[in-house]
Every structure is written in C-alpha cells, then in structure tokens.
Amino acid sequence: MIKISKLNKSFGERQILRDLSFSIEKGECISIIGKSGIGKSILLKHMIGLMKPDSGQISIDEKIINELTFQQLQKIRKKISMVFQFGALFDFMNVIDNVALPLKKLTDFSNDKIMSYAKKSLLDVGLEGSEQMMPSELSGGMKKRVGIARAISANPEYILYDEPTTGLDPIMTHSINNLIKKIHNEEKLTSIIVTHEMKTVQNVSDRVLFLDDGIIKYDGKPSEMKNCKDKTVLQFLEVSGSL
Amino acid sequence: MYSIDKLKGLFSSGKIGRRDFIQGAVALGATITAEIGTMRITEQIDALETISFNPISYLIMPRMIASLIMFPYLVIVGDIFGLIGGLVASTSSYEPLTASMFFDGLKMNTNLVNDCFVGIIKGLFFGFAITSIACYKGFYTEGGAEGVGKSTTYTVVASCISIVILDYVLAAILL
Numbered sequence: 050m051i052k053i054s055k056l057n058k059s060f061g062e063r064q065i066l067r068d069l070s071f072s073i074e075k076g077e078c079i080s081i082i083g084k085s086g087i088g089k090s091i092l093l094k095h096m097i098g099l100m101k102p103d104s105g106q107i108s109i110d111e112k113i114i115n116e117l118t119f120q121q122l123q124k125i126r127k128k129i130s131m132v133f134q135f136g137a138l139f140d141f142m143n144v145i146d147n148v149a150l151p152l153k154k155l156t157d158f159s160n161d162k163i164m165s166y167a168k169k170s171l172l173d174v175g176l177e178g179s180e181q182m183m184p185s186e187l188s189g190g191m192k193k194r195v196g197i198a199r200a201i202s203a204n205p206e207y208i209l210y211d212e213p214t215t216g217l218d219p220i221m222t223h224s225i226n227n228l229i230k231k232i233h234n235e236e237k238l239t240s241i242i243v244t245h246e247m248k249t250v251q252n253v254s255d256r257v258l259f260l261d262d263g264i265i266k267y268d269g270k271p272s273e274m275k276n277c278k279d280k281t282v283l284q285f286l287e288v289s290g291s292l
Numbered sequence: 293m294y295s296i297d298k299l300k301g302l303f304s305s306g307k308i309g310r311r312d313f314i315q316g317a318v319a320l321g322a323t324i325t326a327e328i329g330t331m332r333i334t335e336q337i338d339a340l341e342t343i344s345f346n347p348i349s350y351l352i353m354p355r356m357i358a359s360l361i362m363f364p365y366l367v368i369v370g371d372i373f374g375l376i377g378g379l380v381a382s383t384s385s386y387e388p389l390t391a392s393m394f395f396d397g398l399k400m401n402t403n404l405v406n407d408c409f410v411g412i413i414k415g416l417f418f419g420f421a422i423t424s425i426a427c428y429k430g431f432y433t434e435g436g437a438e439g440v441g442k443s444t445t446y447t448v449v450a451s452c453i454s455i456v457i458l459d460y461v462l463a464a465i466l467l
Contacts, residue, residue: 099338123344130342137339140330151343203343 050075051096051207051239056105058091065091067263069105075206078233078240080250080271082285083260089243090134092260093209096241097131098122109207127155129207130200134215136192138184144171144195145180151203170198174228190221194228201232208232210242214249226252247291259285314418317366318451321426324355325447328430329440337431352427356420363419364412371411410466417462421454 056069065088073079081089094100095107098114106113114125130151138147149167152158158166171177174194184192193213200208213229214222230253233240242254250257250271257274259267259282266279275286328351331337340347375398382389389397398404429443429450 094338097342099341119346123346126342126344131339133335133339135334137335139336139339140334154344199343 050108050110051241052106052108053092053096054106054108056092056095056107057103058088058095058100059103064263066095066102066105069264071258071265071268073239073241075239076237077256078230078242078254079256079258080242080244080254081258081260082244082247082250084281084285085245087260088263089260090211093131093211093241093243097126097129097209127203128205129209130203130205131209132193132196132200132211132213134212135189136184136187136196138187138192138195138199140184142184143180144176144182144184144187147184147195148198148202151199155203167198167202170202171195173201173232174198175224190217190225193217193225197225197228197232201236201238204236205238207239207241210240210244212243212245214244214246222246222248229253245289247286247289251291314367314370314455317363317418317422318448318455321422321447321451322444324423324426325430325433325444326440328352328427329433329443332431332433333436333440347431352431355427356423359419359423360416363422364415366419367411367415368408371408410462413466414459414462417458418455421458422451425450425454 051073053072054070056066057064058066069092081092083089091100095102095115096109098107098117101115105115107115109125109128112121112125114122117125138144139150142150145164145167148170149163152163152166156163168177168180171180174197176191176194176198179187179191179195184195187195197210197213210229214225217225226249229240229242229249232238233253240253242249244250254271256269257267257271258265259274259277259279261279261281267274267277267282269277274282275291277283328337331351337347337351340350379391379394382394383391426447429447433439433443435442
C-alpha cells in the first residue's frame with residue numbers, strides 16, 4: 050500500500066503540492082491526471098524516492114520512504130519500477146541489455162536465466178526480434194515498450210508510468226493502453242499512471258485522481274468523473290471530449 | 293655558436309607538448325560533462341536509481357579512477373612527444389643542432405627524472421580536477437539541451453582555470 054500524507058513541495062516561490070493526502074491499495078490501477086506542469090510527474094518521482102518533499106510523508110508498505118537512507122531506499126525500490134516518459138533507455142546498451150539490467154542488479158540468476166527472462170519481457174511487450182537494436186534505432190513507441198519491458202522484467206509489486214502514451218499516434222496509444230491493462234491483470238501489480246489522455250484513464254484505470262493547484266480535485270471512478278462539480282475537472286473533460 | 297638560452301628554448305618545447313595534451317584532456321572533460329549531462333536530462337540517471345544502482349558508483353567512480361590512472365600516462369606521452377618535437381625542431385631549424393648536441397644539452401639543462409616525476413604528480417592532480425569538475429557539472433545538469441551546453445562550457449572554463457592554479461601551486465611546492 051502506498052500512503053501519501055500532507056505532502057508539500059515547492060520550487061522557489063511556486064508551491065507545486067499542497068498538503069496532498071491519499072492512499073493507493075495493493076492491486077489498484079490508478080490514473081493521476083491534470084493540466085501540464087501541475088506536478089503529476091513530481092508526485093510520481095516522490096513515490097519512488099527520486100525527490101524529497103519539503104514536508105509530509107510517503108509510505109510504501111508501512112515504510113516512510115522520505116526518511117530512509119539511500120541504502121534502505123534501494124531495498125524498497127526493488128518492489129517498484131518506473132516507466133519514464135521517453136523510455137530513459139541507456140543509450141550505450143542495446144535493447145536486451147537494457148531490459149536485463151534490473152535482473153542483473155536485483156537477482157542472483159545465472160546469465161542464461163537473465164537473458165531468457167529479458168527475452169520473455171520483450172515478448173510480452175511485442176518486441177521479440179529487436180534484442181540487438183540500439184535505443185537510437187527505435188521509434189518513440191518502441192522505446193516506451195522497451196521501457197515497460199525493463200520495468201516488468203524484475204517482477205515488481207508496484208509500477209509507475211509517467212505519461213506512457215504522450216506523443217504517440219492513436220493506434221500506438223491504444224496498443225500501449227492494452228499492454229498496461231494486460232500487464233496489470235496478468236502480473237497482479239499495483240499500477241499508477243500519470244497521463245493527460247482520458248482514453249487511458251477510461252480504458253485502463255479503476256480509479257482516477259485529478260490534480261490541480263497542488264490539491265486533489267477529484268478522487269473516484271473514471272465513469273463518475275462527469276458528475277464532479279469542480280469547474281476545472283469539467284473543463285478538462287469537455288476539452289478532451291469525454292463529457 | 294649555440295647559446296644555452298637557445299637550447300633551453302628548444303627543450304621547453306617538451307613542456308609545450310605536455311600542455312597540449314592537458315588541453316586535450318580538458319576536451320575529454322567536456323565530453324564527460326556532455327555524456328553525463330545528457331543522461332541526466334533524458335532521465336537515464338533517474339532510471340539507474342530506480343533499479344537500485346547508485347549513480348555515483350556506477351557513473352562517476354569509474355571515470356574518476358580511470359582518469360587518475362590515465363592522466364599521468366597522458367603526461368608521460370605528452371613529455372615524450374614534446375621531446376621528439378624538440379629534437380625535430382632543433383635538428384631541422386635554420387641553424388640545426390645535431391641529435392647528440394640536443395641530448396647533451398638535455399642532460400646538462402634538465403633533471404629528467406625529477407621533471408618526469410613532477411609531471412606525473414601534476415597529471416594526477418589535473419586528472420582529478422578535470423574529471424571531478426566534469427562529472428559534477430554533468431551530474432547536476434538541468435534545463436534540457438541548453439543546460440548541457442552551459443554545463444559543458446562551464447567545465448571547459450573551470451578546468452582551464454583549475455589547471456592554471458594547480459600548475460602554479462604544484463610548481464611552487466614541488467620545484
């Protein structure tokens with residue numbers, strides 16, 4: 050379970066997160082939406098310990114991660130994977146080495162077993178045959194798929210997606226959404242998706258949080274979002290054609 | 293007749309050779325900054341952290357160790373090429389020396405072992421300074437492609453300044 054309590058984060062004069070509190074149960078698939086630059090990705094980075102809050106707590110399985118040392122945090126991070134917005138693939142490694150890296154670091158498996166697991170992850174995301182390609186040779190959609198393969202390879206309990214469909218064409222968006230849904234259902238993960246896409250929210254998630262001005266303006270089922278009274282939420286739905 | 297001053301001038305080309313190699317090393321520092329800075333802005337360093345790597349150990353330490361090992365070698369190679377340059381220049385100039393005159397002069401006017409030792413010590417310090425500046429600026433790059441450019445420029449300027457200062461301080465201590 051991930052629990053966020055009274056989280057505050059500012060950059061200079063600008064307060065991004067204001068006393069933010071919510072929790073995510075194990076096995077949930079939750080989307081965090083909101084306007085650009087509102088702090089969605091920052092919230093995600095707090096959940097994996099890449100950023101420290103000004104005040105407040107983030108706890109994962111009863112451990113307050115913002116109070117842990119680097120070594121203690123690394124243990125918690127074994128349970129969590131993150132899919133970055135543009136893949137964040139290591140450009141000096143080919144696809145299979147990128148996918149195998151978490152397994153090499155986090156497991157004691159033999160090299161053969163690591164390679165077979167990495168190939169299975171690539172198969173799961175539909176990228177079999179691209180093992181020897183370098184990241185510079187991949188399209189945006191392929192990079193995101195490799196990023197997802199890398200994230201699921203070490204069998205995490207929680208998976209965080211940072212705008213997994215941004216910048217992709219509708220067919221690729223649909224394909225990535227289906228992939229996220231398939232991984233969530235098959236691997237029984239807790240998935241947290243930061244996105245702008247209402248299609249991703251509606252097709253993939255059980256619950257949605259609408260973040261605006263550092264606070265949560267909507268927390269509930271995607272299908273009931275149109276009943277929300279908040280103007281910004283309704284405007285977001287209207288503009289995205291979901292009202 | 294060839295004056296001692298003229299010989300000294302020719303031998304000093306060895307120092308010029310060393311300095312050229314150090315300038316090349318500054319360019320290497322810029323490459324390190326650009327490489328690590330690009331990893332930072334494309335979230336590769338964040339990705340490393342999320343899969344339980346310590347990015348300092350994985351990205352910075354190997355470069356620091358490699359530079360501490362290789363920069364003294366670089367200085368030695370620079371010295372050798374400097375001496376070869378001095379030999380070529382002095383034996384093919386308008387009023388050429390013979391090779392034996394060059395080496396006699398070298399023995400007379402330099403303490404080769406001491407100079408090489410000082411060069412190696414300087415190489416260690418220069419290597420540490422250039423690589424630590426380069427890694428630091430790369431690691432803390434922010435602001436996209438423009439940020440990488442700024443960090444790289446800062447690395448070149450700061451490395452050049454640190455070399456001038458270190459050269460002065462080390463010369464004062466060691467010579």
